[in-house]
Amino acid sequence: xxxxxxxxxxxxxxxxxxxxxxxxxxxxxxxxxxxxxxxxxxxxxxxxxxxxxxxxxxxxxxxxxxxxxxxxxxxxxxxxxxxxxxxxxxxxxxxxxxxxxxxxxxxxxxxxxxxxxxxxxxxxxxxxxxxxxxxxxxxxxxxxxxxxxxxxxxxxxxxxxxxxxxxxxxxxxxxxxxxxxxxxxxxxxx
Amino acid sequence: xxxxxxxxxxxxxxxxxxxxxxxxxxxxxxxxxxxxxxxxxxxxxxxxxxxxxxxxxxxxxxxxxxxxxxxxxxxxxxxxxxxxxxxxxxxxxxxxxxxxxxxxxxxxxxxxxxxxxxxxxxxxxxxxxxxxxxxxxxxxxxxxxxxxxxxxxxxxxxxxxxxxxxxxxxxxxxxxxxxxxxxxxxxxxxxxxxxxxxxxxxxxxxxxxxxxxxxxxxxxxxxxxxxxxxxxxxxxxxxxxxxxxxxxxxxxxxxxxxxxxxxxxxxxxxxxxxxxxxxxxxxxxxxxxxxxxxxxxxxxxxxxxxxxxxxxxxxxxxxxxxxxxxxxxxxxxxxxxxxxxxxxxxxxxxxxxxxxxxxxxxxxxxxxxxxxxxxxxxxxxxxxxxxxx
Numbered sequence: 001x002x003x004x005x006x007x008x009x010x011x012x013x014x015x016x017x018x019x020x021x022x023x024x025x026x027x028x029x030x031x032x033x034x035x036x037x038x039x040x041x042x043x044x045x046x047x048x049x050x051x052x053x054x055x056x057x058x059x060x061x062x063x064x065x066x067x068x069x070x071x072x073x074x075x076x077x078x079x080x081x082x083x084x085x086x087x088x089x090x091x092x093x094x095x096x097x098x099x100x101x102x103x104x105x106x107x108x109x110x111x112x113x114x115x116x117x118x119x120x121x122x123x124x125x126x127x128x129x130x131x132x133x134x135x136x137x138x139x140x141x142x143x144x145x146x147x148x149x150x151x152x153x154x155x156x157x158x159x160x161x162x163x164x165x166x167x168x169x170x171x172x173x174x175x176x177x178x179x180x181x182x183x184x185x186x187x188x189x190x
Numbered sequence: 191x192x193x194x195x196x197x198x199x200x201x202x203x204x205x206x207x208x209x210x211x212x213x214x215x216x217x218x219x220x221x222x223x224x225x226x227x228x229x230x231x232x233x234x235x236x237x238x239x240x241x242x243x244x245x246x247x248x249x250x251x252x253x254x255x256x257x258x259x260x261x262x263x264x265x266x267x268x269x270x271x272x273x274x275x276x277x278x279x280x281x282x283x284x285x286x287x288x289x290x291x292x293x294x295x296x297x298x299x300x301x302x303x304x305x306x307x308x309x310x311x312x313x314x315x316x317x318x319x320x321x322x323x324x325x326x327x328x329x330x331x332x333x334x335x336x337x338x339x340x341x342x343x344x345x346x347x348x349x350x351x352x353x354x355x356x357x358x359x360x361x362x363x364x365x366x367x368x369x370x371x372x373x374x375x376x377x378x379x380x381x382x383x384x385x386x387x388x389x390x391x392x393x394x395x396x397x398x399x400x401x402x403x404x405x406x407x408x409x410x411x412x413x414x415x416x417x418x419x420x421x422x423x424x425x426x427x428x429x430x431x432x433x434x435x436x437x438x439x440x441x442x443x444x445x446x447x448x449x450x451x452x453x454x455x456x457x458x459x460x461x462x463x464x465x466x467x468x469x470x471x472x473x474x475x476x477x478x479x480x481x482x483x484x485x486x487x488x489x490x491x492x493x494x495x496x497x498x499x500x501x502x503x504x505x506x507x508x509x510x511x512x513x514x515x516x517x518x519x520x521x522x523x524x525x526x527x528x529x530x531x532x533x534x535x536x537x538x539x540x541x542x543x544x545x546x547x548x549x550x551x552x553x554x555x556x557x558x559x560x561x562x563x564x565x566x567x568x569x570x571x572x573x574x575x576x577x578x579x
Contacts, residue, residue, distance in 0.1 A: 088475055093508070098569055099539055103506060107474035113292050115259065116472065122568035132569060139258045141292075146258070 019044060022055060028190055029053055030069040033161060035187045038179045041065065052078065057176065063167035065180070068153075071160040078108045087111070094158035098132040101153055101160065106136075109149075113141035126154045127161055127189055138166060148173040152184040163187060222385050228333055230280055240301070243341050247302040254288055254304070261289040261309065261462075269458050270307060270325075273318065276394040277326045285329065293469040295408065299328040301338040312459060313466045314407065314482065316400075316489055318451035322391050323401035323440075330386030336379045384436065388443055397448035402441035407485065409437060414481040456490070464530065467499040476507035494526035498533040505540055516540055524553070531560035535570065547577045 022041040028034050030053060041055040044064075055065040071077060073094035080087040090104050098121060106116045117137045124133040131154030138147040149166035165180045167173040234240035254260060261267075266289055275282035284303040292308040299305040305328055307321075315321045331337050375383070388398050459466075470479050483500040490496065501519030504512040517540055523533040538553035554570050561567070 088477070090474060095543065097539055097543065099535075099566065100506065103472075104474075107472055110469075110472050111474070113259075113294070115291065115469075119565050120568070121566040123572040141259070144256075144258050 029067045032190050033067060033069045033163075033187060034190050035163075035183050037183065058167075058172060063165070063172050063176065065163070065165045068160055068162035068164075071162075073158050077104055077160075092160050094155065096155070096160075098134075098153065101155075101162075102132075102134050102151070105151065105162075105164065109138055115139040115141075124152065124185075126152050126184070127156060127187060129154060129156070136166075137169065146170075148177075150177065150180065152187075156189065161189070222382075222389060225386070225389075227279060227281075227390075230284060231335075239342065240338060243338065244302045247300040247304060250300070251286070251302070251304045254290075254306070257290075259291045261291055263289070263462070266458055266462070270321075273322055274305065274325055274329065277322060277390040278329050279390075279393070281329070281333070285332070287325075291465075291469065293466075293473050297324050297328050299332045299337055301332070301335065301341065303332065305329075305332075309462070309466050309469065312462070313470060314411075315404070315455065315459075316407075316450075316452065316485075318455040319391065319396040319398075319400035319449065320404045321455065322394065322396045323387055323398075323404055326387030326390040326394075327383045328387075329390060330383035331375065331379065333386060334379070334382055336375055336383065339379075340375060380436075381439070384440060385443065388440065392445065392448065395448055397446075397450050398444040399441070399446065400450055402437045402444060405433070405437040405440065409434065410485075411478050411481045414477045415475070463495055467495070471499055471502055471506070474506075476503050479503045480507070492522060494523045494529035494533065497526075498523040498530050498536065501533070502536055505536055513540065513543070524556070531557055531564070534560065535564075535566070538570070538573070542573060551577050 020043045022037065022043050024037045024039045026034060026036055039057075041057060044054045044056065044060060053067045053069070054060075055067075056063055068077070071092045073092065075092055077090040077092050080089060090108050092101070092104065096104070102118065102121060106118070110116050115138070118134065119137060120133075120135040122133055124131050126133070131152060134151045134153075136149045136151075138149055139145070140147060146169045147166045148169040149164060151162060151164035153160065153162035155161075163180075163184045165176070167176060234244055236242075236245065267287070270287040270289060271285075274285045274287045278285045281303075285299075285305060286303055287305045287307060289312065290306050290308050293310040293313075294308055295311045295314055296308040297306060297311055305325070307325070311324060312321070315324070384401075388401055391398050391401065467483075470482065473479065480500070480503055483496060483503060487493075487496050487500065497519045501516045501523060504516035504519065517537075520533055520537040520540060523529050524537055534553045534557035538550045538557060541547070541550035541553060551574060554574055557564070558567060558570060564570070
């Protein structure tokens with residue numbers, strides 16, 4: 001009950017959430033990132049995070065796939081939390097190295113007090129060139145659930161492109177991680 | 191506490207404090223009138239509304255004990271419990287202190303005696319007397335049953351579920367800023383708890399002048415944020431907004447004498463610093479973190495781990511002359527004995543960003559020597575390969 005209330009609270013504070021189906025097959029995210037989907041997804045379009053397309057298979061509180069498409073130098077990666085107007089915005093800089101981009105995302109994930117542990121950061125071919133892959137563990141503040149996450153990123157022409165998936169470490173993440181890897185590694189720019 | 195059992199230590203602490211508290215009751219502080227520590231509270235009738243609240247809190251406490259955010263460090267737990275017992279005297283058996291991993295400044299106490307102290311608060315205390323000021327304040331709320339009133343009020347307003355979602359267990363930190371004001375103690379309750387906290391500090395032999403310094407430090411940290419002159423809207427201090435009035439009132443009521451026990455406090459905190467500072471840097475609130483790290487370095491000297499974290503904050507903030515100054519800190523951190531391997535990585539990243547490849551290479555090589563199994567070894571090796579070509 002308490003967890004449900006907490007989730008309701010999050011929805012109330014962050015604004016309305018609408019859901020749309022994303023069909024399997026080829027999809028173009030924000031007109032620039034082409035991905036091949038093995039199955040259907042559900043897309044969230046929340047008022048507060050409209051610039052970060054967020055998809056899920058099993059529900060918002062379970063798993064989520066986020067796309068960062070063409071984030072330009074000086075752009076805010078994620079908006080400030082409600083009720084924390086003084087919070088420093090998370091700003092992407094084109095000269096950031098992978099460590100710094102991951103640190104930025106880490107701050108984004110832990111602003112609710114969740115605990116983050118970077119497991120791996122390694123080079124990878126992504127979007128037809130050099131990129132990076134990172135894997136992490138996140139202990140969610142709200143309910144203590146342990147989540148595994150994997151992210152793929154690259155900076156192309158000064159713009160950041162990234163795909164990040166996270167889901168509960170037990171059950172959900174192992175179930176979908178293979179298709180996420182396949183999708184991410186076959187992604188290309190339009 | 192080598193050679194002494196936890197129970198024995200607590201019994202000693204409680205006996206010791208009961209004596210001191212008894213003596214101190216004779217010399218009460220200005221503003222509390224004829225207030226005296228009340229006798230221990232009996233467990234409420236389970237059928238009463240208070241009994242229901244206690245049962246809810248007992249369930250929360252069970253969840254807290256299982257929570258991955260609870261800091262499972264027996265030595266720290268005994269240390270914190272010992273301080274609470276010194277302050278709480280006869281109430282010692284009813285108070286249970288839990289250290290919780292959360293980078294915010296927060297402590298709270300439930301009406302059933304469950305006290306939470308967040309790691310962001312521990313990081314910001316300079317000595318045991320300052321921590322005692324905060325714990326004494328929370329025990330003050332407990333002794334005056336303010337938290338019971340607050341919970342009852344939330345229930346009357348049908349907001350109990352929201353209250354528990356935000357403040358129960360370890361709290362939904364993100365929502366604290368938005369909700370703290372709705373569920374705050376009244377100003378009068380806060381003043382009362384502050385005065386009782388000072389009284390308990392004095393009775394336990396602490397230097398009461400340290401209490402106002404807690405809030406002075408927080409005000410300085412809040413003021414470091416651009417465009418802000420108050421801590422009232424910061425998530426960091428959401429449930430404990432610092433104000434100049436509060437700082438000044440505590441300074442006015444303080445008396446000379448008593449101990450700060452800085453060494454004892456630092457002996458407990460030092461081993462936790464890497465994790466606590468990691469969490470602090472991760473908050474991404476670099477201006478506040480810089481103020482905190484400057485203060486820690488002023489107080490504790492140029493220790494390599496403090497220099498590393500300040501260098502990292504500067505490297506990540508990257509404003510004005512931050513990168514030049516980050517270089518100075520990270521060089522010093524890597525020169526010192528027993529420095530963290532990550533300091534070499536930070537230095538390498540900084541040199542690489544400046545296209546100083548020979549120095550970047552040397553720093554990365556040293557990092558991999560010190561941390562060959564590091565999770566980011568793969569990408570560091572790629573950097574090294576790039577530098578060869």
